[in-house]
Amino acid sequence: MNQTVFSPYAPVRLRNEVWWTFAIQSAQNGLVAPNGQIARNLPDIIMRELIAPMMAAAQRNANDDGNDAYMGQLYAKLLQQRHWVPMVGQYHLSGKQIFDLDDNIVSMLRNTDVADCTLNEWHPPYDAFFVRFGKQEDMNLQFDDGHEYLDGAFVAVTPWTPEGPERRLKIGLTTVKDDGSGVMMPGYFIDFTPGEQRLSPHAAVDAFIARKFADLDSDEDKSESNKALIEIRKGELKEGADLLRKATELVVNCLFYIESMGANKELSPGRDVPVELLVKWQQSPQLRRYKVAQKIGSEGYAMVRMMGDEVQPGIGSTGGNRADVSTHWRRGHWRRQAHGPQKSLMKRVWIRPVMVNPSKPHEELPGHVYAVGGDGKNVH
Template sequence: MLRYHPERFRVTRPYAKQIVNFFRSNISDGIPSMVHLQELSGMIMKKYNEELMKLPFEKRPPDTRQLSKEISYAVQYATFVMYGRNIFHFEPDLTEKFRQTDVDEVPVSALIYPYKVFYMSFGIQEDLDLWHQGYYVDGAYIAALPGLPLQIILSTVRKDVDYKDKTNWITNPDRYYYLALNIDNPEASISFVVDQALEEEIKSHDVSHLPDESGVYEIDGQNIMMIDNKHNSAELDISDAKQGFNVFKEALRLVINGLCYVTSYREEIKEQWPDETPKLLLERLTNATKNSSRQKIRAELTSLGYTKVNFCGRTISKDKVELISSGKEISAHWRRGHWRNQAYGQGLKDRKLIWIMPVLVRKDKGEPELGHIYKP
């Protein structure tokens, strides 16, 4: 289950259960107020300081700027749990087809969200390295909550981190890329909405109009030098947003294709327990005759980090690259796919997405294969 970021978060954060319980008791709609955020921040800081004191001095991070972003990840994790722990797992072959399918002109009106909050897992994308620092995109949280923009949070995974080591949330903190997409205009294209979102994100961090309040202040009868770091922090945040944007746009291709897929091809999604789920517990669950017994076993599985997953793409036939006599794969390229927002029904008033799938063109075959339409 460590493939999925929500489980990595649960394993590494000592406060994970505490904040979920706080949400369930105080934030039923999943939208925290400023007062709630202050309380959550206090919980996280308390655990952070407790865990920090256990580490040797040389392992303590010199830069704690990422800690300020931890609250956002914590909120996203808690809302994910509150809304049902729904995960969509996209198989590698399907993910590759998504990478080769254009989505820029898909209107936001065509997007339908299966849940208010859920996680999409694409597996590590080794060419999508945010900020070129070894943070590889592997999935995304999607939050479509009433009254708020569509929130997309790219999760990342590192190759050099042991996620079973529970100190890594301090020594190797998570990094993510966040954008809020304004989808009020149903006819706006994805490309327009995303470019607009970057502009808004940069504006939200602009504090150039605020004064530098560094100086000497009298506190409890003593003169204390205070450094106002907001301008430097804002510049770093803006730099992160700009530098990571191209990777975000490429990763968004996975997200939007994933949304189109789960909207249009629900019959090809299979909900099941992951392969690594303890077989003994699954047998007990299958053989349980009482609802109370089944609930108890499910609770035990949840406490161990196991949940049913929506597997996508296991029935799609895979393109096979032929081998030449040397045993090497013949180089190939893709003819790109796209989504057709097709009219149908009485008076052609309704719309449905039809996937014109990408085609793998093999150089040894000369002419490309005939394309095909993937119909729901």
């Protein structure tokens, strides 16, 4: 088994890809700044030195049958690298931060409403980072003869204007195949303007899609080949609209959770680190663990910030335990709460979801159900 391809962390899976290496080199050469701003000529460099050679290689290897359709779809996917290269470069410059969310926490966050929440007051822990939440069986798209499933997201913020406080929020979705191996091409990329960040997550996605459609319709290149490319790109947006809404809802919940818990969690070995290295880490004194961390990195594994170990799966319920009430989630939500001097500051408090009547048989519920404590208390 290829350890890299099957890593639970997209930054590990993708690090040997040509476009990923190109992104790191762009950052190291000063074409991408730590805050995500890029050199003016970077888009042209990406087109000339990355996308064009990849297209030329694909054309040499392509079969004659169905060549035009295949090449059009491939070109549309390669164009995503114009967005992913700066984002990955910024991720590298921000310290290659990975937040790994416990599976129980992810299950709870998927049962937390964000319909009334907006992102304009969210505070990022780093300018760019990666969030791993694992393979989501119901968030998928057709991929060749199988599917590709959402499993994580890169998140980055960049200045909206050089002098102003407003920001652009970027999200790059990562996916895995049926067997858990990574999809190595860049996935869906979403960016939200300051105005879109003031909308609910679903409304923000719809506004993003409408903006992209308008941009495509305003393209001045009216050649037949470009018209065909535009239709392919529109088709991808339409096909992925529902996935983007679901994915954004989950990502937003993850971002709020990380913010509420604080981002200063100590680094620890990732979930794919071999047992012998994990034991060595656990047995090493705190001041000597950095050497073990270097060893873990040199062998191709990741040091991550594990989130969610404060919540353990257990049995609990609210609202009684009546036999005529089927087992179901009572959805959680986020509440804004004043705090600080004269209550002048605001923070987001997570009201956890709870399992109602967990003792009742629930074989009819899809997937795994994790029952959690029913006291309804906040994280704080």
